[in-house]
Amino acid sequence: MAKKPIGPVRRDFAPWDDPQARPYIEFRNVTKTFGDFIAVDDLSLKIYEREFFALLGGSGCGKTTMMRMLAGFETPNAGEIFLDGQNLAGVPPYKRPVNMMFQSYALFPHMSVEANVAFGLKQEGMPKAEIGERVEEMLKLVKLQDFARRKPHQLSGGQRQRVALARSLAKKPKVLLLDEPLGALDRKLREETQFELTDLQYELGMTFLIVTHDQEEAMTMADRIAVMDKGRIVQIATPAEIYELPNSRFVADFIGDINLMECKLTAREGDVSSLHAPVFGCDIKISQAVDANIGDTVWFAIRPEKVRISFEEPESRVNALKGEVWDIAYLGDVSIYHTHIANEETVRATVANRSRVVERPMSWDDEVWLSWDADAGVVLTR
Numbered sequence: 001m002a003k004k005p006i007g008p009v010r011r012d013f014a015p016w017d018d019p020q021a022r023p024y025i026e027f028r029n030v031t032k033t034f035g036d037f038i039a040v041d042d043l044s045l046k047i048y049e050r051e052f053f054a055l056l057g058g059s060g061c062g063k064t065t066m067m068r069m070l071a072g073f074e075t076p077n078a079g080e081i082f083l084d085g086q087n088l089a090g091v092p093p094y095k096r097p098v099n100m101m102f103q104s105y106a107l108f109p110h111m112s113v114e115a116n117v118a119f120g121l122k123q124e125g126m127p128k129a130e131i132g133e134r135v136e137e138m139l140k141l142v143k144l145q146d147f148a149r150r151k152p153h154q155l156s157g158g159q160r161q162r163v164a165l166a167r168s169l170a171k172k173p174k175v176l177l178l179d180e181p182l183g184a185l186d187r188k189l190r191e192e193t194q195f196e197l198t199d200l201q202y203e204l205g206m207t208f209l210i211v212t213h214d215q216e217e218a219m220t221m222a223d224r225i226a227v228m229d230k231g232r233i234v235q236i237a238t239p240a241e242i243y244e245l246p247n248s249r250f251v252a253d254f255i256g257d258i259n260l261m262e263c264k265l266t267a268r269e270g271d272v273s274s275l276h277a278p279v280f281g282c283d284i285k286i287s288q289a290v291d292a293n294i295g296d297t298v299w300f301a302i303r304p305e306k307v308r309i310s311f312e313e314p315e316s317r318v319n320a321l322k323g324e325v326w327d328i329a330y331l332g333d334v335s336i337y338h339t340h341i342a343n344e345e346t347v348r349a350t351v352a353n354r355s356r357v358v359e360r361p362m363s364w365d366d367e368v369w370l371s372w373d374a375d376a377g378v379v380l381t382r
Helices: 063-071 113-123 128-141 157-170 187-204 215-221 239-244 249-254
Strands: 025-034 037-047 052-056 078-083 098-101 175-179 207-212 224-229 232-237 259-269 272-277 282-286 297-302 308-310 320-330 334-340 346-352 367-371 378-380
Touching (some): 025 063, 037 063, 037 232, 052 063, 128 157, 187 215, 207 215, 215 239, 232 239, 232 249, 249 297, 249 378, 272 297, 308 346, 320 346, 334 367
Antiparallel strands (some): 025 037, 025 078, 259 272, 259 297, 297 378, 308 367, 320 334, 320 367
């Protein structure tokens, strides 16, 4: 029986769940060092054809090094890298069926848009007529056919980004590598471009590999995300699984906002576990079978948007905390309440601002109750 997906899925596409599926890109026990620094540490990874895959992590985690090894700009100290069944060892960058799009775009300022897109095709010796057809096809694809004669300085940042994308796609590589491609765009344009890239990748049926430190970017565009730390992959999963079911405190804390409470496991009955959080002074019941022994230290993780905040005391003291509003962040669409509990521990709750007028808005120093459902959080053992 196929695994039921968590959260929304963009398409009926999950070759990683098929044991018979052959990976399109594969890293096998790859290690890369720079002097004494281990950038990538005995890493193995499988990416499938037509997948939009994201490598996500902070600076120095090894994600860009992985992309550069796939492109041929760096050589592994150990391990093997395969693309479509071919071992890439010894294959120079210009002979690899991949293309890379950089954050800087690297457009030629003295060339027109169409000349920039055509540059790589001319270098390959493609016939002039075919170059014209391919350039026209690519500019139409990125909706820049009316800007063909312009120079890069006559374009907006978003348009230059699309020129760089068209040039990267013109040679029709098997894999497109995207190195922080949207970092130079403003927030609104970046959000629009994320959806454009997703739609384009699906339309072309190509394999995209993006490197980013922006979790929202990875969550929006990728079919799967590999969260990296210190040269290793900590978790690989779909965006919804990464967010809803992190496998460690590192992943839970790295992706989005999270409340983490150190607890003791007090009871287990089937798929229900009971915890006690001594610092917060509360008992927690969760619909999850926890792989730990009674008395072990575990951590309860819950997202702020899953925490209810109210003046009214809940019927049960289980999954409930009393606190005092310490700080409020009004973001327009939502308000984030920072509530101090015992020992000045803080629990965050996010409330959607569904109307302009509220009879009694919560304010600083108000005493409130926080509560949540038994299936709202997750228990982490590491």
